[in-house]
Amino acid sequence: MSTGQLRADWLLASPGQSPEQQGARLAWQDGRLVELAAAAPDGRGLIVLPGLCNAHDHARAVRASALGAFDRPLESWLMYLGVIPGVDAYLTAASSLARxxxxxxxxxxxHYTRIQGLLPLVEEAGQVARAARDVGVQVGFAVAMRDRQNIAYADDAAVLASLPPGLRAQLEPRxxxxxxxxxxxxxxxxxIAAACHGPGFNVQYGPTGVQWCSDALLRAIARASADTGQQVHMHLLETRYQREWADREFPQGIVAYLRDIGLLSPRLTLAHCTWARPEELALIAESGARIAVNTGSNLGIRSGIAPVAQMLAAGCRVAMGLDGLALDEDDDALRELRLLHHLHKGWGYETAMSHAQAWRVASEQGRHAISGIETEATLAPGARADLLVLDGRALMDDRLFEDVPVLDFVLxxxxxxxxxxxxxxxxxxxHQGRVLGVDYPALMRELMSSLRAALPGDEVWRAAVRALNGELAKHHTHCC
Structure with a gap:
């Protein structure tokens, strides 16, 4: 239902930027706010803020530590995603989106990089779209596109030739x-766009990364995006090994290359940019492209700490992603915001990221990356009724002074x-700890039952992945 009203004890219409309002009445109709009026607090202690966004994720079936991938670098971690079989696409998407x-x-x-494979991809995408509708989340759906370097940042044949014969024999068929x-x-x-694109489901081009896409593929995507206006979502410079590869392959600069082929534009969102340099950030800012930083994920899979303060100083449009790997593997957007803010707010008396900037990163910029929305994420008449409502009595149960900002408690x-x-x-x-559109606990029970039933009876592939981990470490660290 897109029409309703709400009373709140505190309204933070533009957190950190406009004054907090004590006591407010909000009303919305057809998904848009029509009233924000002063009203006496009703004593429930509710805090209303603009809604949060997750600007980079993959809607995976289970969390990484369940696969044995905890504390692995990305280059090895990716291989662990293949240790479980494909299962029902709706179950996978609905449980992830509900969480x-x-x-x-x-x-x-x-960014749909893990195809379940039980249906043709167009039909599978339709199941993801149905899950999004049922849960109620608005989804950007980037169709994964790649055509090279499946094992490491080198030709597959060369990587396979460097492996022990037994391991090579197991990997080659894959x-x-x-x-x-x-x-x-x-x-x-x-x-997929013809079948699924529409309100609440924004189909995008999803090149997985420059290292995984040929020049011909990237140029074709750039032309198609320019012709159609369709958005593009892509990983860039997530790890130090990707940085090293980019410097070898693109002496003129990998971001300059993206600019030269026409891919760097306001239609592009770049996930991570953990190892981007100042001159690259300047090009990204000038182009109007966005960056989706993934702080918890970058820590969990040993990728590094993105230069978010430098991104903001350069004028980059920065959004917050969770990447299915928030710090506690729990998809908690508020905790991810806190981690992001603490790491990048500055040291001592310097301020590199203000409270207002932190909230815009977590709310405003993601709206464009996901849904193509350019307007500010503030609560005002005519704005979209994207709301995050918190229990202020529980949050501020030890509040002593009325002049301490509510936003301080939130952050x-x-x-x-x-x-x-x-x-x-x-x-x-x-509402009150329950997803209304689906039965999340039942979905999780069915998903886990399906996964356990579909697990192979042998451990051959898992053993191969563990062995490959050591070989990839040698490859990327140039160690024999």
């Missing part, structure tokens, strides 16, 4: 299939456990 909503994010970017041509990949995205200690309500364009997704 995102329950933990505070009403808009989620899904990577024997020739990739689809750029034209075929673009046609598939067009087919210092709020978690998903304090969420009273999440609404997107007026539709309530979460």
């Amino acid at each position: 995102s909503a329950l933990r505070g994010a009403g808009r989620v970017m899904v 990577f024997a299939k020739a990739p689809a041509s750029p034209a075929m990949q673009l046609a598939l995205v067009d087919e 210092a200690r709020a978690t998903a456990g304090h969420i009273h309500q999440v609404a997107v364009e007026g539709r309530t997704l979460v």
